[in-house]
Amino acid sequence: MELRINLTEQSYPIYIGRGVLGRLGEEIKKIYSNKKIAVVTDENVDKFYGEKVKSTLEKSGFQVFKIVVKPGEKSKSIEELVNLYNNILDAEITRGDLIIALGGGVVGDLTGFAASTLLRGIPYIQIPTSLLAQIDSSIGGKVAVDLPRGKNLVGNFYHPQAVFIDPDVLDTLDKRFFYDGMAEVIKYGCIKNKELFYKLMECDEKRILESIEDIIYTCCCIKKEVVEKDEKDNHDRMILNFGHTLGHAIEKYYNFEKYTHGEAVALGMYIITKKSEEMNLTKKGTAELIGEVLSKHNLEHEIYLEDRESILKAISFDKKSKGEFIDIILLKDIGESFIHKIEKEKISSFI
Ligand SMILES: NC(=O)c1ccc[n+]([C@@H]2O[C@H](COP(=O)([O-])OP(=O)(O)OC[C@H]3O[C@@H](n4cnc5c(N)ncnc54)[C@H](O)[C@@H]3O)[C@@H](O)[C@H]2O)c1
Ligand SMILES: [Zn+2]
Structure with missing residues (x-):
């Protein structure tokens, strides 16, 4: 291919x-x-x-x-x-x-x-x-x-x-790194491709491995489309950051030791969607679907955030957060993402 x-x-x-x-x-x-x-x-x-x-x-x-x-x-x-x-x-x-x-x-x-x-x-x-x-x-x-x-x-x-x-x-490849990558595969399904998402929901690891060539191709096509639209990461590429604002903060809070990048992104995707659903920005039931697909691929989706303040601080220092506002990526529905601009201080309502 x-x-x-x-x-x-x-x-x-x-x-x-x-x-x-x-x-x-x-x-x-x-x-x-x-x-x-x-x-x-x-x-x-x-x-x-x-x-x-x-x-x-x-x-x-x-x-x-x-x-x-x-x-x-x-x-x-x-x-x-x-x-x-x-x-x-x-x-x-x-x-x-x-x-x-x-x-x-x-x-x-x-x-x-x-x-x-x-x-x-x-x-x-x-x-x-x-x-x-x-x-x-x-x-x-x-x-x-x-x-x-x-x-x-x-x-x-x-x-x-x-x-x-x-x-x-x-x-x-070590299994933990494989699952780590699967979090990003799931992310692509969430932001742009409903069929991919439901395929991941149906397939166990064995079937995923059997069709991994097609899965890689689908993900590369999504990344291609996004990158071609926004070569220098000025705006549209941001949707690839679904789950990442919170994910990065979680990784950093735990000193990059407790969670791999993918594991932290998995938590980020679920937590942010659960909140956006409560705020009526996302179709009801979406977070549950994300949780289900993450569990299926050996990724945790629920944690108790021990220290919200430090995590919020980590978000403010993220190099992607400019000025008083922060862009977060949310889903309308599985396969449909959008950029949502909020005041930095309101980020706490999302975690
Ligand atoms: N440039 C970008 O757009 C972009 C996007 C996402 C992540 N990143 C960066 O990617 C890095 C993480 O990448 P990663 O998860 O691949 O980590 P990694 O490169 O550390 O690889 C993970 C582990 O798997 C081993 N490994 C790799 N391929 C293997 C194989 N086929 N068989 C056996 N072992 C194998 C590596 O030695 C390593 O121990 C981070 O630094 C992150 O910032 C960059
Ligand atoms: Zn990532």
Whole structure:
């Protein structure tokens, strides 16, 4: 399956297919004519796919330099970025060469940011290996690293030359990360696609895995549509943030230790919808449906917020909340989302 992201100044393909990793060399040959490639990955992904990717590229005549970072968000730091710059320069990669990000969102964001800034920009390709990266972070051009005071504070918009998605690699992904990605799949159903939502309601994990290729394709199509409308995240892209205002605050409140991103977003989607339903902004019964689908995919939806004040504070410091107002994303119904502007101080009524 193939789709194209069409932007004002650039357009690039996304290939989705089981086994695409094994055909990588031939595919890249079609779009890149130099020899050198730096492949950036993390230790976990390297263990399963590092050699495979290296050898398929070498078979097609490329000279490959593999750079392996530690797994986890800590690698999205300025220190790791500097190490990565040095490793890429040590491999004598120039602006005419290519960088590949092989991994989850961490590797994708870090590598993409390095590629966007080193030597004023080196072309790169995304090979996302976590479900979250395959349906979300590898598409849309957002790349970033973290600062000690917050996530993704140093970033850029820098699109890859192509994205290669091989659903087979999800077999080795830890279950918790799979469910984490499922929260974002559910989000896409909630904001834009009723059929997807009800499919997720019907299918157990086994059936989801059987049709994961189609599910990834559907999610990528939704992200494509939203990104093409709003390349620089000025307005319309905001709907991708359904469940995230509160989700981010919950993640931050628990120091990014208790809940994964997806788990926090799951809570955010349910809590905000329950409230918007009470306020007659959302069709009755919607929160219950969201709760049901989340449970089906091993995601909690109810928590007791111990410290509302701190969570509210975390929302105010979110980099997306500008001025006195805050935009939150709500549902009219499953598959229908809208942007709702409220005064910051009224956010408390939503949690
Ligand atoms: N750029 C964007 O638009 C965007 C969007 C959403 C999230 N993000 C970012 O993405 C990051 C989270 O991404 P993530 O959830 O993929 O985390 P991650 O990159 O840390 O990957 C999760 C874990 O799974 C492992 N892994 C990945 N693929 C594997 C595979 N196929 N087999 C075995 N293990 C595998 C990784 O080593 C890691 O331990 C965050 O930093 C977040 O800010 C970016
Ligand atoms: Zn998210």
